[in-house]
Amino acid sequence: MPRFVSTATAAASRQAHSYLLAGTPASRFAALPAGCRGKATLSGSNVKTPAFAFDMDGVLIRGGKALPNARRALEKLRGDNPQNKEIPFIVLTNSGGESEASKAEKLSRKLGLKIDESQFIISSTPMRTLVPKHRNDLVHVVGPHACKALAQKYGFKNVLTSREIRDWNRHAWPFHVRGDEHPQEPAPHDLANTPVGAILIMHDPPDWGLDIQLIMDLLLSHRGDVTTRRNPLSVAESLSSSSSSDPGLPPIPLYSSNADFLWANEHPHPRLGQGGFLAALRGVWAQMVDDPAAQLPITTQFGKPSAPTYDYAKRVLGDGVVGGVDAVGDVYMIGDNPESDIRGANANGWVGVLVETGVYKHGDALDGGRKPAVVVKDVEAAVDWVLEKEGVLN
Ligand SMILES: [Mg+2]
Incomplete structure (x- = not known):
């Protein structure tokens, strides 16, 4: 048979x-x-x-x-x-x-x-499974600009790019980034009144410095309100102890689509992938919370x-x-x-x-x-x- x-x-x-x-x-x-x-x-x-x-x-x-x-x-x-x-x-x-x-x-x-x-x-495709949880949240999408439309296609209704966060406050990253040669766009969200509900690293970011800074700001914020800043040591404690006295715990969810450290292209030597970005992010996070062994608070790691x-x-x-x-x-x-x-x-x-x-x-x-x-x-x-x-x- x-x-x-x-x-x-x-x-x-x-x-x-x-x-x-x-x-x-x-x-x-x-x-x-x-x-x-x-x-x-x-x-x-x-x-x-x-x-x-x-x-x-x-x-x-x-x-x-x-x-x-x-x-x-x-x-x-x-x-x-x-x-x-x-x-x-x-x-x-x-x-x-x-x-x-x-x-x-x-x-x-x-x-x-x-x-x-x-x-x-x-x-990033399995990030579709996050839509029921974050459908109406303002989600910060990290990656090339095409990721914004992709996140919207998945069903996220309110998508915010790094560029748009910086348009809201240029002092957030006071250095040149791609797109600065064009006139500044009005920020689509008033982040003083709209908290960010989650961070989605959907692909290798084009501006590592900008994105590391913005992700730090959000992980250390009170419930995604970028105008606030919690004590980093308190945030770290909230991640390691269920008895933390900080009512704002834990940080907003951070999702990553791919942990590959290296990848190959036509260059003779392997190139840094999204895992390279995560390593850099982890290094800054460890310094921020004053713990060399601190792990990045990734809620879910996707990708093979x-x-x-x-x-x-x-x-x-x-x-x-x-x-x-x-x-x-x-x-x-x-x-x-x-x-x-x-x-x-x-x-x-x-x-x-x-x-x-x-x-x-x-x-x-x-x-x-x-x-x-x-x-x-x-x-x-x-x-x-x-x-x-x-x-x-x-
Ligand atoms: Mg392969």
Whole structure:
């Protein structure tokens, strides 16, 4: 008995999945609105559907171009396999700074295969889960300007950028920042009367100094009122003791989308990532509260390898399966980075499949939580290994 029941025959699947972008229908799993998509279905109540999560850089693309076999690998999950099975997959990446739709469109063009924005999870995407809690709060969004529109798209109604905080009071950071060459805009919020409810670091900030200063101001404020300042030692005490006498505890929530310290681009040496910014922020915080060991009060850290991102990703995969997330069986994380992709997979009950087309090089040490289930040469070999294991190639 097949482990999955395809929603289409191979021929119909290939026809429906005209993968090129020229206005053709895309995968029923990918392109139709949730609720009317074709969904991977089960052949029995005890049979679960496997699912895939692909890292992007070093797995599907490298240096801005599609890697060989990447398209072929994904076609196999769209029904081009001996059992005509459609198997749900997502792209799970720590990149960000632009919308999922924009990322999906760029990747689709590179691959020549439609990836829907609903299949794309960037580092900030799981911040959608914060909307019910902070929907009506004024939230300070840290990152490139595009993050403002992205936060609004997620559902945050009142979004404030660092630039807008500084427009409200230029003395907050009395140094040149990007945009100073343009006429000053009127501040959209009177921060003397509107407290900030949360800080969202959605992507690498373009002006570290400005953002470190503003985040410090907010963490040390009384309930997000930037006109106030609490004693830093009192704030630190509020974080370490439940018996603090300070009624203003704790600081407003601070959320971060990505903790990667380094990342690679065309430069010969790794570049500082959002984790580098967090390290700088942590250093200033430790000095501010006079405790070298003080940790930054991050409410939730998102991005691989953190659990909230893996939990969110599994729920998204469940949206493509009849029976929902409970019907999702093994989730296979196909990644090139043992530290994020594989460590996260292992820590969250997924199966880590490591490819040799990116960060990891054949022979590199793989110890502890960074040890994958298997190492394969590329993404197509990874898909083949899983399909063989799941009995789909039989
Ligand atoms: Mg990668």
